[in-house]
């Protein structure tokens with residue numbers, strides 16, 4: 001099966017299936033055209049796939065070997081350099097193609113800038129958007145571009161998708177007012193607790209699109225990301241929250257975004273790869 005806009009990349013090390021038969025379909029989005037601080041998100045998908053080589057496919061916690069699950073990797077989207085909107089259109093079209101041949105497929109995006117989550121949300125039309133992020137991403141526009149990574153949650157909210165945000169520790173006064181005006185709940189990283197998480201996600205309508213901007217973690221875990229911020233969440237905080245969602249909500253799609261760097265095996269990619277295996281493992285139980 002060929003997709004219009006994707007090309008082949010490094011694969012995971014265990015046997016994969018075709019996208020027609022897969023339950024999990026990995027898609028890389030190596031875009032970093034609007035990155036404002038640290039470069040290198042274009043290498044995110046390759047870095048994450050490479051970092052998986054370090055991991056056992058058996059996830060101890062769930063007694064699940066993800067090598068036995070039907071996973072496809074359809075490669076990376078060919079980006080339109082410097083154009084987040086046209087690249088996100090390609091993400092949307094690729095996911096639409098995928099859903100036509102396999103309506104049950106769960107897209108798993110590896111990024112790449114957070115701007116590209118918009119394309120996945122447009123394709124999947126979830127009722128809710130749950131995001132782990134250091135940043136509110138609610139700007140009307142940033143650096144003259146409404147499709148900049150710093151605006152993605154704003155664009156998604158304008159689609160009428162209900163949102164809830166966790167691990168936040170950066171935003172502007174305007175973003176905070178917008179969240180307040182629209183009733184978008186968010187939990188500051190320093191106030192984060194599992195109970196606070198449950199309280200906000202329980203009432204959300206399904207299906208839920210789940211997005212992890214890797215910068216939600218404390219920067220000691222993820223130094224290589226576009227806009228790193230001190231004071232973030234721990235690895236198990238996020239895993240525990242995802243486990244609750246996997247158990248209690250229908251998930252439309254999942255992504256791990258903003259992984260960057262130029263060195264194979266960097267800590268950020270290892271954090272992202274571990275998160276990827278845990279997510280597939282918990283969904284595969």
Ligand SMILES: N=C(N)NCCCCNCCCN
Pocket residue numbers: 036135136137149150151227
């Ligand atoms: N969603 C995001 N990653 N937002 C952060 C955008 C960059 C803000 N830099 C502001 C620097 C002011 N000196």
Ligand SMILES: [Mn+2]
Pocket residue numbers: 133134135213215216227258
């Ligand atoms: Mn962020």
Ligand SMILES: [Mn+2]
Pocket residue numbers: 114133135137149213
């Ligand atoms: Mn973000």
